[in-house]
Amino acid sequence: MERNKYRRVWSLDSVFQSNSNQFINHIQELERSLDKMDGHLAATSISSKEDADYLLNLLKEIDSLKLKLSQASSFITCLLAQSPADQVASVLQGRVAKLKSKYGITLTKFQAIVANISLDIWLDAVELDELKDFQFILAEWREEGATALTSNEKAILSNLSVDGYHAWGQLYQTLMGKLEIEIQLEGKPQKYSIGQALNLRAHSNEEIRKVAHEKLEHKWSEQKESFAKVLNHIAGFRLQLYNFEGTDDVLEEPLRKNRMKKETLEAMWSVVSKNKNAFAQYLNRKASMMGDEKLQFYNFWAPVETKVKEIQYEDAIDLVKDAFRIFGNQLEAFVTTAIEEQWIEAENRSKKSAAAFCAGFPMSEESRIFMTYDGTMKGILTLAHELGHAFHNTAMNGVAGLNRQYPLCIAETASFFAEMIVLDAAIEAAVTKSEKITLLDEKLKRSVMNFMNIHSRFLFEQNFYEERKKGLVSAQRLNELMQEAISDGYRDSLDNVSVHTWLWTPHFYITDAPFYNFPYTFGYLLTYRLYEKAKEIGADFENTYIQLLRDSGKMSMEDLMLKHLNEDITTEAFWEKAMKLCVQDAELFLELTALEIV
Structure with a gap:
């Protein structure tokens, strides 16, 4: 295998040019847009059916603001991950945090407007063709806007959260990174x-x-x-x-x-x-x-x-590509794009952040993957995991920004699904019993992580x-x-x-996501159900899977699974089907290693 065939350091230049004012300009434009939006909302009242078109225009503006803010937030995350001590990025992070708070206040005001629309006008408005795609999130906002807190109180709390809440999460990242x-x-x-x-x-x-x-x-x-x-x-x-x-x-x-x-x-x-x-x-x-x-x-x-050979990064990339090819052409093509466009930061060096992640850039329809590749199978699966997140982002291309806000539990489904594809392909290709035990052990580690x-x-x-x-x-x-x-x-x-x-x-x-734990178990078990169906259906399943991902931002988890899997996830019977496969992995490991005990 040719060494250094694939770059291990990402490039962020296609998002915002380094050593330029492009990002600063983006932030300033976002600040102006938020101020302008506040002015629009202050003069808004939806009191007739004719106002529904205006509601749509406001929704489009909110959607645009969301995309711009996501772009800025992801960029800052990447800058601080590659260099936690970057003082300039830390200052900019503060500005982005204030913009997120300001957007939260703007959204709260819009939710209040939606909540105050009379029922008869509301029922007509959500049936308009232009608004049908936003029915789910509008209903969420209407419900949230009707809570006991006034929009003014929510605005105050949102402002306080910048220095009194999110700042603690940022401090944790800074301390840990150093x-x-x-x-x-x-x-x-x-x-x-x-x-x-x-x-x-x-x-x-x-x-x-x-x-x-x-x-x-x-x-x-x-x-x-x-x-x-x-x-x-x-x-x-x-x-x-x-x-x-x-x-x-x-x-x-x-x-x-x-x-x-x-x-x-x-x-x-x-x-x-x-x-x-x-x-x-x-x-x-x-x-x-x-x-x-x-x-x-x-x-x-x-x-x-114990005698594990180090897996070169080039071999790891090829292993992932080959496994994804078995599942579907679109997934393989996506990995090729991620490599060629330098979306992956995998260099094993000091003075970089500890946690692996995937950052989405919805405006430019790109992603960035951050990790520290260490030459192990665990490293390969981390790579696959983050590529799964990035594929989810790519599957969302063309979807409205507000409908890209999919829950963490389905985000983790996409990442574990990618892991499963790679790991099962490796197990299938295993020649010796020892290789199979080693790979099965990697699979079971993931079950233990998610269940224990x-x-x-x-x-x-x-x-x-x-x-x-x-x-x-x-x-x-x-x-x-x-x-x-x-x-x-x-x-x-x-x-x-x-x-x-x-x-x-x-x-x-993580201040944006309390209890960021059970979404992993949800995603992991759901992956087993999806993977089982993929093996049953074959190559045609890739399109079904992509449609599930595209719908993931505009449905409840129960409705999403009912639509695409025709199953009720509120019952233990659903989860037992997936768990049965996981238990079988453990039983196979015990069977294969029975003679290993002296």
Whole structure:
């Protein structure tokens, strides 16, 4: 394989030219557009059927503002990920945060106008051909606009959130991005970013995994008081917001944002809880294979085969492309575009952000993928995961900006689906039993992450918020809550766990998305149902899948699955079908490794 065949560093120039005023101009234009929109809204009242056309024009302006703001927000995210210490980008991030707040206020005012339309005019307006495509989101806005808070009160809260809420999330990213640890490898001390150090969890050498774990735990222990303050303030602001809105149910917002019924969430978690034994047995078997009674936390990501050859980045890209080709031509063509247009930042270097992500640029119909590629199968699957997100963005091309706001749970479906395609293709191509066990282990790690790890995060967040309602929660208590949640989530099948998981899990600090945990489990299990149907239908399924993605921003999850799968996801029966396939993976691993135990 030709080395350096594919660039590992992205280019952002097609979005905004570097070293130019293009981005500044974009921000200034957005500021002016928001001011202009405020003027329009102040003079607006929909009081007759003839005003429906004006409503459509306002909606188009809101749509345009949303696209421009998403473009700016993604660009800043990328700048700070590639260089967390970029002071210029940090200042610009502040301006974008204020614009997001201002857009939120503008949207609140528009929602109030929609909420105040009389029922007879409303029923006529939403039946207009031009507005039919926006019926779902308009209904959402009408409902939100009718809540107890006035638009003025919501505007005040939105302004406060810039410095009193979102700023804490930004501080977390800045603090985490600057942290480094030093590890001695091959007799030489080397500095690692947190992202690089976390990647060492998949190193083939157990001693290196253990040292990395211990160094990280020491770093977390040093930093825990600072990060406990950040987490407490994020949660405190959120709880105050809920009080203003007249609710104390911390799941109300995440369920609403995921357009999901509580019955769906409860059915999913019930099925997960009933089927954990198979995955606990897998973890116990892996511990036995490594000579331990219980699996060490730092060995979870370890390959079962100790002599693992590093997978070059070029080979990783080709493996992903070949797997996607089996699924469909459009997915393969998309990967080619992502590579040729330099959408991927994968270089393994220090002083870059830790978390992998995909950023969408809806105005220019592009995406950017950020990760630190480390030469492992885990790295390949992270690449596939983020490409799945980016494919979802591409599938949305041509869809109105307001209808691109799909929930996190369906976003995670697209990413896990891409992982599944790559992983299953690799398992199918495996020649030896050892290769098959190794790849099956990678697959089961994902099941454990979604059924045990994510469940532990969900349990932790639930319990933390209940305690936060009574006052500040100490760093020591956060450790205890995390320990309890991990013990419950993993059925006590891990030893030497990281009680600081609350500190280094970025999802707890995302201010736009509380409870960013259950969407992963939803997406993962749904992927199994989709993948099963894909194998049944064949190549024709790609178009069905793309249509599901295109509809994902304008339907509830229940209606989306009823339309495209003809299934009811509020029932445990739906989730059992998917879980059955996951359990079969665990049973196969146990069967294949039965003779490996001495």
